[in-house]
Amino acid sequence: MTLLQVMPEDDPTRILLRTREPERIATSLADCSVALRHWPLRGSIAAGTTAGDVLARYRPEIDDLCAREGLALVDVAQLHPEPGAEWATRAATARKAFLEEHRHAEDEVRFFAHGTGCFYLHLDARIHAVVCEAGDLLSVPAGTRHWFDMGPRPEFTAIRFFEREDGWVGDFTGDPIAGRFPRLDALLATDATDATDATK
């Protein structure tokens, strides 16, 4: 289930808000100009599901979103667990590539067709950790400082949308902040119940 946990940028141990309520998550993110929407899932996805198949399943939604939001390019990023050390090394390398805070010149738009990943959005002196799951469409506004954790055993299939060929290029802030905040596995492992909303 989609999860939002909000923490002050200077205190990763303090939880201002932790909720799995879809309405509350969407409202809280919308207050920061971040859109979290949902598409109905079109079947299950496994390791053998090709990018072409994934795109074909969601073609009507993709075309509609691209037309409305000026997005021109679409691709599929996916990782599925495999046995063996080679995959583990590949997964660790992929995970590390997105774990440093950065921003982009255009919106970062991702639809999760399968699996899980966590976006950490650095907004208004707070970190909004958004654990996305299958069916979530997240739009991170251009210029938003953020990082992404796919977890220690990455499993996800995400459709990525771009305005331009080089739109995905990251501008790294050099701030080591990401290292201080709980990773995806820690966020999901915690037994913290929904926290009182202290974000107001």
Ligand SMILES: [Fe+2]
């Ligand atoms: Fe990014």
